[in-house]
Amino acid sequence: MNQTKLSDQENFFHSDLAHDLRGISLCVHSALKGGHPKKVYAEAVTWLLEKKQIPYLRQPQYTIAYKGKQVGKYYPDIMLAAGKVLVDFKVVHQIEARHRAQVLSHLAVTGAELGFILNFDADMLQMERLPNFLEKHKPLVWQPTIPRDILFPELTNRVVEALYIVHHELGPGFLPPIYRRALGVELALQEIAYIYLKELPLRFQHQSIAPRTDRLFFIKEKLLLATLAASDITAQHTKKMRWTMQKMGCQLGIIANFYPGRLDIHFFAKDKK
Numbered sequence: 001m002n003q004t005k006l007s008d009q010e011n012f013f014h015s016d017l018a019h020d021l022r023g024i025s026l027c028v029h030s031a032l033k034g035g036h037p038k039k040v041y042a043e044a045v046t047w048l049l050e051k052k053q054i055p056y057l058r059q060p061q062y063t064i065a066y067k068g069k070q071v072g073k074y075y076p077d078i079m080l081a082a083g084k085v086l087v088d089f090k091v092v093h094q095i096e097a098r099h100r101a102q103v104l105s106h107l108a109v110t111g112a113e114l115g116f117i118l119n120f121d122a123d124m125l126q127m128e129r130l131p132n133f134l135e136k137h138k139p140l141v142w143q144p145t146i147p148r149d150i151l152f153p154e155l156t157n158r159v160v161e162a163l164y165i166v167h168h169e170l171g172p173g174f175l176p177p178i179y180r181r182a183l184g185v186e187l188a189l190q191e192i193a194y195i196y197l198k199e200l201p202l203r204f205q206h207q208s209i210a211p212r213t214d215r216l217f218f219i220k221e222k223l224l225l226a227t228l229a230a231s232d233i234t235a236q237h238t239k240k241m242r243w244t245m246q247k248m249g250c251q252l253g254i255i256a257n258f259y260p261g262r263l264d265i266h267f268f269a270k271d272k273k
Contacts, residue, residue, distance in 0.1 A: 024048040034121040041120045069185045072178035086112040090119040101261035102173030107132040140168040151252045162186045163256045167263040176229045179258045194219045223252040229259045
């Protein structure tokens with residue numbers, strides 16, 4: 001089983017609780033195996049926590065702030081030890097680096113001392129523990145990463161830098177609206193003017209037939225920016241971006257995906273006729 005390496009002090013951090021949680025999780029996995037929705041395992045684990053009289057909180061609410069502005073809420077699966085320990089349930093083939101990065105982001109929001117990842121979908125229970133490394137959070141050292149032949153290079157570089165700042169500050173693991181709100185705050189701080197496009201009308205033969213949800217940033221009437229928190233940037237995301245670029249007469253589009261541990265950015269130039 002792949003586990004994060006910890007110092008001796010961190011290994012003994014909440015060791016009794018870790019022992020109880022592992023025993024409970026092994027019991028649940030042994031009985032249910034894999035293949036169920038996450039909420040099934042959460043129900044089983046909390047039932048055993050109650051049976052063992054271990055206090056817990058189920059999906060308590062935490063406020064997510066970005067540079068002094070509230071940008072959303074976060075609801076952890078379970079909190080233990082009066083909010084000092086966070087538990088994140090997974091139903092995936094294997095715990096990956098992005099899952100660890102997400103838990104570290106959640107530790108920063110909750111202020112918890114320790115996080116556990118419990119993966120019930122593998123053949124054997126996977127359990128990893130991650131201490132809160134908030135104090136070791138390094139400042140972002142920005143280096144331009146835009147293509148050399150990109151349109152509007154100065155503006156594009158400023159927008160991409162803002163995206164990296166938001167990702168660095170919040171980390172992965174949150175819903176798309178949280179990143180959109182945080183980006184709006186960052187663009188305002190950077191004095192980058194934009195229009196937020198919540199929806200655009202779909203027209204057929206000059207008639208509006210339905211609204212189309214977009215939620216894009218139209219920045220200085222030059223480029224369109226979409227922010228995602230998805231496992232992948234799909235062909236559907238690309239089609240949607242190109243359609244909106246054509247609709248708005250925009251020459252450059254950017255899709256930024258905040259889901260991976262490392263920010264994923266795709267650039268789109270206007271199709272040449």
